[in-house]
Amino acid sequence: MNNGEAPQDVERLYREYKPLLTSIAYRMLGSMSEAEDAVQDVFVSVNKMEGGGAIEHPKAYLVKMTTNRALNMMKAAPRRRESYPGQWLPEPITEPDDKEQPLERMLLQERLGYAMLVLLQTCTPPERAVFVLRESFGYDYAEIASMLNKSEAACRKLFSRASAKLGHLAAERETSAEPAMDRFVRSFEEALASGRPDSFIHLLAEDAVLLSDGGGVARAAINPIEGPARIAAFFKGIAGKGSLDGKWRRVRISGQPGLLLERDRLTPVAYAFEPDGHGGIRAIYMVSNPEKLTRLAY
Structure with a gap:
C-alpha cells in the first residue's frame, strides 16, 4: 500500500471494479448472491x-482479494451441497433489457457460459480459479501465480487439469458452437410447445443427460435422467401434468442460447x-429453484 488511492476513493473503486470482481466471483462460485457477498467482504x-x-x-489487488475470498468460500461449498435436495446447478443469468448494465454485459460476453459454469463444478477450487482467470479474463500465468501465491509451473499444471476435465468445451472456445445451439433451442422449444417431445430426440447425443434443479421447492428430477428416450419420456410426463404450459422465450443464459x-x-x-x-446436445440443464431465478430478466 501507499498513497496511490486516497481514502475517499474507496467508493469510486467499488463502482469501478464491482462488475469485474463480481463476474470473477460468479464464475468461480456459480452463485450471484455468493459472488456479491464475496465482493462486499472484500x-x-x-x-x-x-x-x-x-x-x-x-x-x-482487488482481483487477488476477490479470488482468494471466493476460494475460501468454495472450500465450504461441498459440505453445503451434500445436504442440497437433488441436483445443484449454478444460478442462471439472463440478458437484461438494459444492455448497458456493466455487470450483465460482462457476464454475457463469454461463449458457452452456462455449460462451462456447470462443468467447472467438477474442478477443484484452485483449478477453477486458474481456469477462470486465464480463460475468461486473460491473465497471464505470472499474474495468476502472484494472486494465488503459487508458482507459474503450478498454475500451468492446474490449468491443464481443468482443461482436461472441461473436455470439448475447453477446446471449442476457439470454434463457436452457436449454430448447433441455436438449432437445438429452436427444435426444443417447438417440440415442447407443441406437446411432441419425441421430435427433438435426434439432436441429443447418445449419452445425453438431463439435470434439473428444483432446490426441494419446485418440481424437478432428484437424479440425473440419462439417454434420449428417457429424457423425452420425462418431458412427456411433466407435459401431461401441465408443467410445460406457459410462454416460451428465447434468451441468453450466462452467455449462451437458452x-x-x-x-x-x-x-x-x-x-x-x-x-x-459434434453438432448435437450432450446435456440439458433445467433450473426451477425459485431462489436461483430472482435475477432473470422477464
Missing part, C-alpha cells in the same frame, strides 16, 4: 485498512444446454 476489508484503502495497484418458460403466477423455468462438439 470492500469491507479495504475500508478497514490502515489509510482507508490507499492501494498502489487497485485492480490487481430458453425461459414463463408461467402465470408461478416461478419461471430456465433451460440451458451443453453441446457435444
Whole structure:
C-alpha cells in the first residue's frame, strides 16, 4: 500500500471494479448472491485498512482479494451441497433489457457460459480459479501465480487439469458452437410447445443427460435422467401434468442460447444446454429453484 488511492476513493473503486470482481466471483462460485457477498467482504476489508484503502495497484489487488475470498468460500461449498435436495446447478443469468448494465454485459460476453459454469463444478477450487482467470479474463500465468501465491509451473499444471476435465468445451472456445445451439433451442422449444417431445430426440447425443434443479421447492428430477428416450419420456410426463404450459422465450443464459418458460403466477423455468462438439446436445440443464431465478430478466 501507499498513497496511490486516497481514502475517499474507496467508493469510486467499488463502482469501478464491482462488475469485474463480481463476474470473477460468479464464475468461480456459480452463485450471484455468493459472488456479491464475496465482493462486499472484500470492500469491507479495504475500508478497514490502515489509510482507508490507499492501494498502489487497485485492480490487481482487488482481483487477488476477490479470488482468494471466493476460494475460501468454495472450500465450504461441498459440505453445503451434500445436504442440497437433488441436483445443484449454478444460478442462471439472463440478458437484461438494459444492455448497458456493466455487470450483465460482462457476464454475457463469454461463449458457452452456462455449460462451462456447470462443468467447472467438477474442478477443484484452485483449478477453477486458474481456469477462470486465464480463460475468461486473460491473465497471464505470472499474474495468476502472484494472486494465488503459487508458482507459474503450478498454475500451468492446474490449468491443464481443468482443461482436461472441461473436455470439448475447453477446446471449442476457439470454434463457436452457436449454430448447433441455436438449432437445438429452436427444435426444443417447438417440440415442447407443441406437446411432441419425441421430435427433438435426434439432436441429443447418445449419452445425453438431463439435470434439473428444483432446490426441494419446485418440481424437478432428484437424479440425473440419462439417454434420449428417457429424457423425452420425462418431458412427456411433466407435459401431461401441465408443467410445460406457459410462454416460451428465447434468451441468453450466462452467455449462451437458452430458453425461459414463463408461467402465470408461478416461478419461471430456465433451460440451458451443453453441446457435444459434434453438432448435437450432450446435456440439458433445467433450473426451477425459485431462489436461483430472482435475477432473470422477464
